[in-house]
Each structure stands twice: as structure tokens, then as C-alpha cells.
Amino acid sequence: MILVFIEHKDGVLNKTSLEAIAAAQNIAGDTGDSVAAMIPAGSDIGLAQEIAGYDIEKVIVAKNDKLGTYTPDGYTDAFAEIIRKENPNYVVMAHTYQVRDFCPKLAARFGKEMVGDCIRYSNEGGQLVFTRRIFLGKLDADVTIKGEGPYFVTFQSGAFRADNAAAGSAAVETVDVEVGDPRMVPEEPFQEAKASVDLTKSEVIVAIGRGIKSEENIKVAEELAEALGADIAASRPICDSEWLPIDRQIGSSGQTVAPKLYIALGISGAIQHIVGMKNSGTIVAINKDSEAPIFDLADYGIVGDLFEAVPTMIEEIQKG
């Protein structure tokens, strides 16, 4: 069996779980396993019916009062019980922040580790080979897993497409699981002061990264933004340094945007940044390092110093 984790908050599905279903169905095609989905929940949950609409054998709702809100302790206990019962060959999850938080713990409980954040896998003569991105996106590694299952594998967002998850009909099974008292008490999730700019509506974005070097240099990018009628945005370190407010941050912890034109100045292209802008229409990257991963995504690239390129760009735009 391939056991796939369905992530939700108060019964609202995290859409990357559908990508995980697609991944699990693919792997099942290679191994001949069946697929089952696992939903931890505090009470009966409507989401189970929605997941039962996919081509899997069954949906397991692992139920306990203590699973109403996520805690790593609670989820690990619940999952461990289901794994012991079902004895899956693979446990497949989307590599979300929540999964990063509990999956390695769960794996360790079985004396295993996670093969995390995979971007794809292939079947090489019956042996599954998983590909992970390493060195901040500069290299890929093909990885195999030794020993017996369960193997714990997580996939990066976008590695599989949610709409490739095959539809079907599955049985729903509710299991009352035992959960110890979590050693952590969660408060309510919240958003920091409401975003004052909505970059999701921007047509053109000029985004700056650590290559901008100093706060004073930001005006160089602002002039370009002005010439283009663009909004200014940034990678995380710029917002961490408080050079720009946090609502300008693009990426997995910030905003997800898809403007017609996205110009990345001095941004390396870490996955956590890319997930926030990869659906932009035309992507431009200006970076000194010809091997920066951002170039893999760009339509147009300039390998060089942004402080040389940008003033010339402004002149050219103003020529009309």
C-alpha cells in the first residue's frame, strides 16, 4: 500500500495534498501497490467524501479529539498507529511546512528517515530513484533508499499536478486512534498586520534580492520600477533586514504573484522564492552568477552586474 497524507486546516484541504495523491497513484503504478489516504481529524470530517472521489482504495480518517488542531506530537501518534495497522510500502506527502514539522519525527519513530522535497522520481528497472535539489538549487541528486519499507517520501510543490490525480471512488473508514497528551499547546494562527499592498494584482514587478547589497541601493530598483510603472517586491533577506516591509516578500512565506512581467534583480532563485513567482508571464533575471538557479526559470537573462544593467535599462525605456 501507498499511504498518502491529506493536509487540512479545520476541514479545508491544502491543495498540495492532491499533488501528493497524484504522486502516490504514479508510484502505485510502478510498484503495483494500492493507495490509501490518511486524514487526521478531531471529529467527523466532510473532506473525507471529497478525497473518496479519487481513484484510491480507501480514505482513512484517524479520529481523536486531540487532532482538532495540528501538533507534531498528535499527528505523529495518529500516523504511527495507522502505519502499524496498514503496513504501507511507501508513505507519501507534499513537502509543506507542516509536513517538514512532523514527517521526520514520524519516520524516526520507525527507525527511518525522510527522503524530502523530491522534485521527481523515476523507475529504473524496478528500483525507484528519487531526485532532490541540493546546494540551494545549484545541483540535483538522484537518491535510492536502502532496506525495507515503509519509505517516507515528500514531494516539492509542483512536482506533480493536482489535476492529474485520477478520479474514482473509495470507501471511507474511520479509525479511533490513541493520541498521547501533546507536549505543546497551539494558539490560533494569525496573519501579521494586513498587507497594505496587494502584489497579486500587479502587472509588472521589479523584485530585488540580496544582490542589491544595501538599503541605499534600493532606489536604483525603484527608479526602474517607476520607469516601468511596476511595483517593487523582494526576496526574503531584504524583508528580514527590514529594508522593505514584509508585505513585499514573494515566496512560500510571502505572497504568490503572477504578473505579466517579473524582473528579478540579484535574486538567486531559491525554491522558496520561485514558488511565489514561477507562474509569471515573462521572467527576466539579472545576476552576476551564470549558474544561479533563477536562470533556469527566466525567459531572458543578463549575466552581469545589476548596477550596470539597470541604469541602461532605464535610459532605453525612456527613449520610448
Next chain:
Amino acid sequence: MKIIVLMKQVANKDAVLRIRGDERWIDDSDVSQQTNESDGYALEEALRTKEAKGEGEVIVCTLGKPSAKTVIKDALARGADRAIHILVEDENALSPYQISKAIADNIREENADLVFTGLQSDDASHGQTGVILAELLDIPHATIVIEVDRESINGSVRVKRELESGWYQWFEYKTPSLLTIQSGISQIRYASLKGIMAAKKKEVRDVEVSVEDFESGQVVQKVYMPLKTKQTQILGDGDAKAGAVELIAKLKDEARVL
């Protein structure tokens, strides 16, 4: 209050990486090294926690080659009190569980109140050493911690975790617990001259370990440059100004976005 901070030496962010002959890792013989970014923030958070408490001890622990001593020296110069260096020949040949197990075996007896780690390494990026370690030490953990309420520490600690898309959540943890720290949580201090001098007298304990084989480990078969999925037009041929002229023309006439 005893705090252990895990720190790792990794290849420098800007280093040009060459793939090793057997294609199973990079050739790191002449690559400049640095402290893993988020581990630097983990140390800073530990030092600030000790300062806020007005007492305590910060112990740095690294698992790695002899060259990782530079990470230790730097941490001691910034204010850590002592260090444990778990010496291995090649940490990159070990898988996350093995690393966590070796660390657990060597810090368990310290009975620390808090263990801080960076949230992931910039080389292998497994992002799980801390979490597995917590399970092996049988203590609770929190990942992607972006704030520690230092005032709250008293048998428990309140921490702010980052969720996706600009959401956050506070959790209260019983101590001992393990926190994996996000980069940017605070401003990292520099080592002072006084700190550098003082570091020379601080205790560094070397432990030689022979790491057992791990029958469930992941094994790197091959490392390579990512396959290009998109045709990128590189403009200017190394001349940024010429590239800029070409770029604006292309954005107008080819992509038609201006």
C-alpha cells in the same frame, strides 16, 4: 539554563561547485567553507536567550571534518561557552538519521533545557536533523521558529512558528525542547576582539565516533547540474549594458510586455 546549538560547516554560498569524480557529491577539497546560514541565527538566539535569563551556558555542537573547527572557533568568539566536536571523516556520506543518532548519543547526557538548530542546511537541505534528534532524545520540537518569547522561559517556552503564505502561530512548549530556527530571526552579532581572545581559553571536546551503518538510509547515486526545462535567452554575452539594451528591445518587440 543549558542550551545546545547545532552548527554545521557547509560550502560557501557563492562557491563554484565541481562534481566529484565518482559523481556522488561535490569535490569539496578546495571549496571555501562557511557556517550554515540558519545555524548562525540559531547561535544568536541561544546567546540572546542566555543573556535574557542572566545565567546559563551555551554549548556549540558540530558534527563534521576537522575543518569544521573554524565554525566552532567563530561561535566561541561570538560568545558560546564551550564546544563539542563530533569528528567524522565525511559527514556528507552519512544520512540524516545517522547524523542525528550520533549527535543524540553525544549530547544526551548534557540534559540541556533547550536545543537550537538551524532549520536546514544549505548543502544537503534535508531539514530533518533537528526533528529526528528531538524524537531520539524524546523531547518535543518546533520547526521554522521565527521568534522566541524569552520572557516566557520557565519550565516552558512560547515560540512563534512560521506557517505558509504570511501566516504565523504561537505554541507553548514544555522544556526541554528543540527549536529549529529560521534565518533572519534577529541581527547576528560580530565577534569582538575580546571575544576572539577569550575563545582561545574555552573548552572544545573532540569526540571520535565510528558511525554505525544504517540499513534504512538514503544513498546518493549521482549528482548533476539540473536539467534545463526552459530556453533562456542570455543577452549581452557578459556585457551587462549591451544586455540591457537588447533586453528592453526584446521586451517591447518579442515578448510585447512593454
